[in-house]
Amino acid sequence: APEPEESTDTGAASEETAETERYEGNAEDYKAALLIPGSLGDKSFFDASYQAVGLLEEEYGMDVDYVECGTDASKYYPAYVDLCQGGYDLILTVSSNGDDALIQIAEEYPDQKFISLDGELDDIPSNVYIIAPKNNEMSYLAGAVAALKAQELGDKTIGFVGGMDIPGINEFLVGYIEGAQQIMPDIQVQSSYVGSFTDTAKGKENGLLLYNSGISVVFTAAGQSGIGVLDAAVQTGNYVIGVDSDQAEALKDSQPEMANVVITSAIKNIPENALHIVQKAMDGEVNYGKKEYYGLKEGAVGLAENEFYQKLMSEEDRQTISDLKEKVMNGEVELTETMGLSTEELSEIRDKVRP
Amino acid sequence: MKEFINLIFSTDFVYSIFRVMTPLLFASMGAVISDIAGTPNIALEGLMLMAAFSGMYFSYLTQSALIGLVMALLTAVLFAGVLAFFTLYYKTNIILGGIALNSLASGGTVFLLYLAAKDKGTSVSLASKTLPNIHIPIIENIPVLGGIVSGHNILTYVSVLAVAFTYYLLKSTDLGFHIRAVGEKKAAAESVGISTTKIQAVALLLSGVMCGFGGAFMSMGYVSWFSRDMLSSRGWIALAAEAMGRQTALGSAAASFLFGVADAVSNAAAAQGLPSDLVKTIPYVATLAGLTIFSVRLYRKQKEV
Amino acid sequence: MNRERSFNILRTATAMLAAILVAFIIIILISDQPVQSILIFLLQPFSSGRYIGNIAETAIPLIFSGLSMAVLFQAGLFNLGGEGVYFMAGIAGSIAAIWLKLPIFIFPLLCLAVGAGTGILVMLVPGVLRAKFNANEMVTSLMMNNICYGVGCYILNNMMRDPTVSTLVSYKYRSAALLPTIIKGTRVHAGILAAILCAVLVYIFLYKTKWGLQVRATGANSKFAKYSGMSVTKVIILVHVIAGAIAGCGGIVECLGLHKRFEWTALPGYGFDGAMIAMLANNNPLGVIGAAAFVAYLRVGADLVNRFADVPTEMISILQTLIILLISAEKFLHKYKQKWIEKDIYIGEVQNEGVH
Amino acid sequence: MSDYILEMNHIAKIYGNGVVANSDVNFNLKKGEIHALVGENGAGKSTLMKILFGMEQPSRGEIVLRGKKTVFSGSKEAIASGIGMVHQHFMLVESFSVAQNIVLGMEPKKGLFINHEEAVRFTREMGEKYNLPVEPEEITKNLPVGLKQKVEILKALARGAEILILDEPTAVLTPQEIDQLFEELEQLKAQGHTIVFISHKIPEIKQICDRITVMRSGRTIDTYLCDEVTEQQISNAIMGCELNTSIERRKKEYGEANIQVANLFYTDKSGVQVLKNISFCVRKGMIFGIAGVQGNGQVELIDILTRRRAVQNGEVRFYGQDISGTDQKGIRGISFGYIPEDRLEQGVAASVSISENMISNNLENQDFQKCGMLDFKKIDEFVDKNIKGYEIRCAGGSQPTGMLSGGNMQKVVVARECEHHPGILIAEQPTRGVDVGAAYIIHKKLVQLCEQGSSVLLVSADLAEILKLSDVLAVMYEGEIVAFFESTEGLNEEKLGLYMLGIERHTPEQIRKAVNWCE
Numbered sequence A: 001a002p003e004p005e006e007s008t009d010t011g012a013a014s015e016e017t018a019e020t021e022r023y024e025g026n027a028e029d030y031k032a033a034l035l036i037p038g039s040l041g042d043k044s045f046f047d048a049s050y051q052a053v054g055l056l057e058e059e060y061g062m063d064v065d066y067v068e069c070g071t072d073a074s075k076y077y078p079a080y081v082d083l084c085q086g087g088y089d090l091i092l093t094v095s096s097n098g099d100d101a102l103i104q105i106a107e108e109y110p111d112q113k114f115i116s117l118d119g120e121l122d123d124i125p126s127n128v129y130i131i132a133p134k135n136n137e138m139s140y141l142a143g144a145v146a147a148l149k150a151q152e153l154g155d156k157t158i159g160f161v162g163g164m165d166i167p168g169i170n171e172f173l174v175g176y177i178e179g180a181q182q183i184m185p186d187i188q189v190q191s192s193y194v195g196s197f198t199d200t201a202k203g204k205e206n207g208l209l210l211y212n213s214g215i216s217v218v219f220t221a222a223g224q225s226g227i228g229v230l231d232a233a234v235q236t237g238n239y240v241i242g243v244d245s246d247q248a249e250a251l252k253d254s255q256p257e258m259a260n261v262v263i264t265s266a267i268k269n270i271p272e273n274a275l276h277i278v279q280k281a282m283d284g285e286v287n288y289g290k291k292e293y294y295g296l297k298e299g300a301v302g303l304a305e306n307e308f309y310q311k312l313m314s315e316e317d318r319q320t321i322s323d324l325k326e327k328v329m330n331g332e333v334e335l336t337e338t339m340g341l342s343t344e345e346l347s348e349i350r351d352k353v354r355p
Numbered sequence B: 001m002k003e004f005i006n007l008i009f010s011t012d013f014v015y016s017i018f019r020v021m022t023p024l025l026f027a028s029m030g031a032v033i034s035d036i037a038g039t040p041n042i043a044l045e046g047l048m049l050m051a052a053f054s055g056m057y058f059s060y061l062t063q064s065a066l067i068g069l070v071m072a073l074l075t076a077v078l079f080a081g082v083l084a085f086f087t088l089y090y091k092t093n094i095i096l097g098g099i100a101l102n103s104l105a106s107g108g109t110v111f112l113l114y115l116a117a118k119d120k121g122t123s124v125s126l127a128s129k130t131l132p133n134i135h136i137p138i139i140e141n142i143p144v145l146g147g148i149v150s151g152h153n154i155l156t157y158v159s160v161l162a163v164a165f166t167y168y169l170l171k172s173t174d175l176g177f178h179i180r181a182v183g184e185k186k187a188a189a190e191s192v193g194i195s196t197t198k199i200q201a202v203a204l205l206l207s208g209v210m211c212g213f214g215g216a217f218m219s220m221g222y223v224s225w226f227s228r229d230m231l232s233s234r235g236w237i238a239l240a241a242e243a244m245g246r247q248t249a250l251g252s253a254a255a256s257f258l259f260g261v262a263d264a265v266s267n268a269a270a271a272q273g274l275p276s277d278l279v280k281t282i283p284y285v286a287t288l289a290g291l292t293i294f295s296v297r298l299y300r301k302q303k304e305v
Numbered sequence C: 001m002n003r004e005r006s007f008n009i010l011r012t013a014t015a016m017l018a019a020i021l022v023a024f025i026i027i028i029l030i031s032d033q034p035v036q037s038i039l040i041f042l043l044q045p046f047s048s049g050r051y052i053g054n055i056a057e058t059a060i061p062l063i064f065s066g067l068s069m070a071v072l073f074q075a076g077l078f079n080l081g082g083e084g085v086y087f088m089a090g091i092a093g094s095i096a097a098i099w100l101k102l103p104i105f106i107f108p109l110l111c112l113a114v115g116a117g118t119g120i121l122v123m124l125v126p127g128v129l130r131a132k133f134n135a136n137e138m139v140t141s142l143m144m145n146n147i148c149y150g151v152g153c154y155i156l157n158n159m160m161r162d163p164t165v166s167t168l169v170s171y172k173y174r175s176a177a178l179l180p181t182i183i184k185g186t187r188v189h190a191g192i193l194a195a196i197l198c199a200v201l202v203y204i205f206l207y208k209t210k211w212g213l214q215v216r217a218t219g220a221n222s223k224f225a226k227y228s229g230m231s232v233t234k235v236i237i238l239v240h241v242i243a244g245a246i247a248g249c250g251g252i253v254e255c256l257g258l259h260k261r262f263e264w265t266a267l268p269g270y271g272f273d274g275a276m277i278a279m280l281a282n283n284n285p286l287g288v289i290g291a292a293a294f295v296a297y298l299r300v301g302a303d304l305v306n307r308f309a310d311v312p313t314e315m316i317s318i319l320q321t322l323i324i325l326l327i328s329a330e331k332f333l334h335k336y337k338q339k340w341i342e343k344d345i346y347i348g349e350v351q352n353e354g355v356h
Numbered sequence D: 001m002s003d004y005i006l007e008m009n010h011i012a013k014i015y016g017n018g019v020v021a022n023s024d025v026n027f028n029l030k031k032g033e034i035h036a037l038v039g040e041n042g043a044g045k046s047t048l049m050k051i052l053f054g055m056e057q058p059s060r061g062e063i064v065l066r067g068k069k070t071v072f073s074g075s076k077e078a079i080a081s082g083i084g085m086v087h088q089h090f091m092l093v094e095s096f097s098v099a100q101n102i103v104l105g106m107e108p109k110k111g112l113f114i115n116h117e118e119a120v121r122f123t124r125e126m127g128e129k130y131n132l133p134v135e136p137e138e139i140t141k142n143l144p145v146g147l148k149q150k151v152e153i154l155k156a157l158a159r160g161a162e163i164l165i166l167d168e169p170t171a172v173l174t175p176q177e178i179d180q181l182f183e184e185l186e187q188l189k190a191q192g193h194t195i196v197f198i199s200h201k202i203p204e205i206k207q208i209c210d211r212i213t214v215m216r217s218g219r220t221i222d223t224y225l226c227d228e229v230t231e232q233q234i235s236n237a238i239m240g241c242e243l244n245t246s247i248e249r250r251k252k253e254y255g256e257a258n259i260q261v262a263n264l265f266y267t268d269k270s271g272v273q274v275l276k277n278i279s280f281c282v283r284k285g286m287i288f289g290i291a292g293v294q295g296n297g298q299v300e301l302i303d304i305l306t307r308r309r310a311v312q313n314g315e316v317r318f319y320g321q322d323i324s325g326t327d328q329k330g331i332r333g334i335s336f337g338y339i340p341e342d343r344l345e346q347g348v349a350a351s352v353s354i355s356e357n358m359i360s361n362n363l364e365n366q367d368f369q370k371c372g373m374l375d376f377k378k379i380d381e382f383v384d385k386n387i388k389g390y391e392i393r394c395a396g397g398s399q400p401t402g403m404l405s406g407g408n409m410q411k412v413v414v415a416r417e418c419e420h421h422p423g424i425l426i427a428e429q430p431t432r433g434v435d436v437g438a439a440y441i442i443h444k445k446l447v448q449l450c451e452q453g454s455s456v457l458l459v460s461a462d463l464a465e466i467l468k469l470s471d472v473l474a475v476m477y478e479g480e481i482v483a484f485f486e487s488t489e490g491l492n493e494e495k496l497g498l499y500m501l502g503i504e505r506h507t508p509e510q511i512r513k514a515v516n517w518c519e
């Protein structure tokens, strides 16, 4: 790592929280906007945040504007400027993609309030609030589910298909490994990366390779490419654990055979979080300048415990999972902190369990 | 490592090569035909993408895979026609036209996907149809061979036919001769009363048909849905295969096959824990190396005389 | 010739009008406020200094890539490797910008040099293969794009990744390495001066020096170039070196001008943009500035409609395609041109040759 | 109803770039005649014929064919109306076989596929019918030009051409081939075909044509009966003024040998020995002519001298220096000039301006440079001087070379190669396809150059030209020098022809003089 610059004082981080006040008008008149630093269709937090827009409009009757900025990071700042000049009471965002632009804009518009619905940031400006999801908690449970299913089927190896070899994805992998080891300490985890979040065909190839090598349960965190893994599971008669949204629920009408192989999904409740935090913002109760972790306990992350879960997991196994969940919520299990994990540390964790 | 070797020599793996190379075969045949006619079509990627969308959408609407396939073909041919119209009639530079069409496809399909499925990522919420897999009666039961040759999607077999079609089209039909004549010496064809515009338009439309098949395979065979940018550079790779195959049907097919092998190997290597960033370059490194060796040998040969 | 030039202006204007008309019809179908949307698209980019600044900053990388492609095309080389060069030069230049410690002026210049050097190395692969062994440069350059992407990602992931950020980005650049903003209230950075300087230099190179003449002669007729005593091998390599240096500069300029760290996780797309711009500009380096500004204008307009109206960004790609197709349609309105030209010439008076 | 099979009245053609190629042309044909169309380069002959063949649309005027007003929107219709055209440049698909070229566009079929046997049979039949024998299965690329020309004519006839347009068919042919062509044309005429014949060579027009139409600057000057005009009159009508094309030669004075070729052998790719023991030398101040029927090794010899082929066996020295290790760039550095046979392929870069074409071989010249950049003031001076000196018809030095007519393009090449006063100049068919006026300018230039002390090696299929210019003359036959003349006095085309066809040859002692003579 490079040594830090001499003048580290950027003035961004501040201990004191900006004064917050209650919003006095009608909820319908509250003006909020969402900036999406990416493209919709990712089947992950961008799509989830877009659902939040619908939910907010539905629940509170407010009008939420959104801007989809695409993948070019240089476009985020100008979009922020336009929003800040648009007189919004609150600007929402998701993901860490736009962090640099967010810090800069928050300094330039100190009176504007910002909330990130799913982010990671350390030096938080005083007018920004960040919801940091505990991704490792839900993937921990996913790992446990996978291991239980593998145990049931007599397997000693489970699989993981990631979109790309990047930190956001590996966070899932680490939790997954630890969860699986909780059930079966000597379990092996075969991980593979598609190299793209959009190449569904290649996702299918990756899935087929894992299934054909004798693995029966695969956890996929690969955006659209993950659907290819689902297809591979259908084709080979195996199982998948989905990610980000309840995939079985989403597929059960249009692709019932796919829904049938999704044991469960590790989900984030971004829309519900949004509802909750916007209400708090209107009440003037948000701790701007802070980042707060939301996990199983807060109901921000979890497993999809739907009909397929009931069907595909035995009563007993489900009990094991809910006990584990209880333990995590009480802080009885120690999970590796994935933030700040270097590439080497990660490789070590990953390679140790590779068959 | 041993496991890796076993994997590579498994029937599943060899079977997968055919699956991987199907869209490449179609597109590289499209590239061959249009290139020989002197109108290099670099919009293969875009045409396949549009066909993939159209096949998915119409098979969903009509619940008929056949109609989906037909519409995929029509869509690709229609846009190949747009390219032909602008480049042949209005003299837009064909490369520029190709680039424009690619960007149209990449944005346009997401736009339409959103209108159709209220989703900018995939069409899984639309129950579209797929084309059937074919089990070849007797061969199916032969060990190893049966597992490799039988049970592919119907379009995989069609892609082999497409190679034969392209080969015979160019070798022994009058249309093929006109295409070759126009590509090699336009004025010569013109002077015997052949309409060069018409021939080049037909060549572009034929490459559109090929892309139609390739696109339909992606969304109605390889997988059963459309997803944004699902071609992921396969059109460009087909173009490379065509150049490596020196604009011949058989050469390009061979190059597509090599590429399919390299791609399948890279998938297998990714699952073995090799660095995925580097592993995904295997097909490209293989193509580059292949082309280099090929060119060096050709160069040496030419130099000898 | 003047008549031809004025016709071209007329044709371009008509083409744009036609494209806008078609776009308008499409927008009517999908938008609740079509008039407003189209006005935002067309006029809003000029409505404030900040937006004009957006156009300028968007144009900078486009100018570099357009120039790089124009040089290659002038030599008759169809290389589409700008994409890979941008990515790789961005990575290499970023390494310099993260780990070196230099005073304020020299630092960005050094980073540019590193980017340019990397660009040269990357471009030399297709260049040497073409010059020495006649390997098709379009294929090798397309392959290099993907290889650069993979290798670049590997370096980013294993050497440069900032573990405190949960996305795949590098450590922050040192602030002395960043390109300073040159117009207050916008993000227009010093890169624009470099881009324009580059365009002028390339123009002088192509049209005022003997090497430029050799490049163009090789592009026009390589047998002729050989016959005239030029070394085609040298020209091909020279052109790749220049194109690589320009694209490499473009890559790192974009990183140091608009970003605080390396944050491309996909190929940035400037390679194909460059090919498009070079062709729109007819491979003229000064024309590249105009073509890049025009494309940048379209993109900023698109961003604005996306932000202020209910037209999705993807819709804009349709519009862009239409405009580009129509503008580059040489024979658009051709019939009228012929009539117009004939009307102007009094047959029987004019000499046969040379007088237009 | 007139007695003309074809009338073209008041034809005008303005090209898209504003060039007026035809401004008011009247042209007619009588059935069964051979009609010459002549005029200087760029007069609009090819354009007029392209209009007749439906490849270009006239801006004004009408075409009356067999008494009926006709409009052709494409060559397909013209072909259907019995018009055939052999273009100035070959219109053959080189990778196809002869038969494939002949049947292109009207292929016989068997089911879905082309019937190759039928195509071959048809080609043979046509060849026999019109007495133009060709080998149907030969690949066109491998044919000598004379045969290609035959294929072109056959192609037109096979499509039922009654009116046959030949645009400069003799420009690339040898005298023997021309004689044969004329025989064939006479036969076609006898069979009732009408032929339009375009050429810049006035004697051959006198020899074969019935009537002559002269064009100048896009207009018809007049139509003459061939028997009623002299060659000089035709030449004057073409140029619009009296032109004396005789060339003054000064006293001959030769210096040291600048080009020395000794025991040169060459075997080509297919293993044929195309050069056998060639030895000669060219001295300072001398025009050394090489005559021969095309395909007897001249091309390979020139390729070796201009460094496009390797020296396999033997020795080539320029200014006493062995050049086998140098490339094209290398010999350009030692005062060397070359006028290539095919101007479009090698001679010019069509999209680059005339000025830049004119200095392309001399970029290292410090006169044209200032501070590392090209000095356009000096270059423009140089170019303007040449445009005047060589009477190049153009709008100015900045015009792209591709817009020039062929003859003017040739002048650009000659100006470039001669104006740097090379010590060695190799001129290959320097006046091919060039009008009388331009040919005269080029001839004068070559003579002037050697008077100034250059060594000129002239290879030409035009015997009149070679006899007129050469100081000494060698004849090549089947890769050998079979005759060497120390002076061209008393030589004529017939005599030379005997050596060219291998009927006679000089003694080895006489041939050795080509070398010894230098000592």
Ligand SMILES: Nc1ncnc2c1ncn2[C@@H]1O[C@H](COP(=O)(O)OP(=O)(O)OP(=O)(O)O)[C@@H](O)[C@H]1O
Residues within 6 Å of the ligand: C352, C353, C354, D015, D016, D017, D019, D020, D021, D039, D040, D041, D042, D043, D044, D045, D046, D047, D048, D088, D403, D404, D405, D406, D407
């Ligand atoms: N396609 C074209 N577009 C524009 N100008 C043209 C075109 N073809 C010919 N010209 C111009 O028209 C004029 C007449 O050309 P044309 O070829 O008819 O002359 P020509 O009499 O055949 O000359 P030559 O004896 O050199 O063959 C020339 O100035 C030429 O440059």
Ligand SMILES: Nc1ncnc2c1ncn2[C@@H]1O[C@H](COP(=O)(O)OP(=O)(O)OP(=O)(O)O)[C@@H](O)[C@H]1O
Residues within 6 Å of the ligand: D017, D041, D042, D046, D047, D088, D168, D402, D403, D404, D405, D406, D407, D408, D409, D433, D434
């Ligand atoms: N589209 C065009 N635009 C401009 N000039 C053209 C065009 N097409 C052809 N020309 C030029 O016009 C000239 C006349 O063309 P054409 O093919 O009729 O005869 P040519 O080969 O030039 O004459 P020559 O008989 O002397 O060889 C050529 O030099 C050609 O380069």
Ligand SMILES: [Mg+2]
Residues within 6 Å of the ligand: D045, D046, D047, D088, D167
């Ligand atoms: Mg002519």
Ligand SMILES: [Mg+2]
Residues within 6 Å of the ligand: D042, D046, D405, D406
């Ligand atoms: Mg001409």
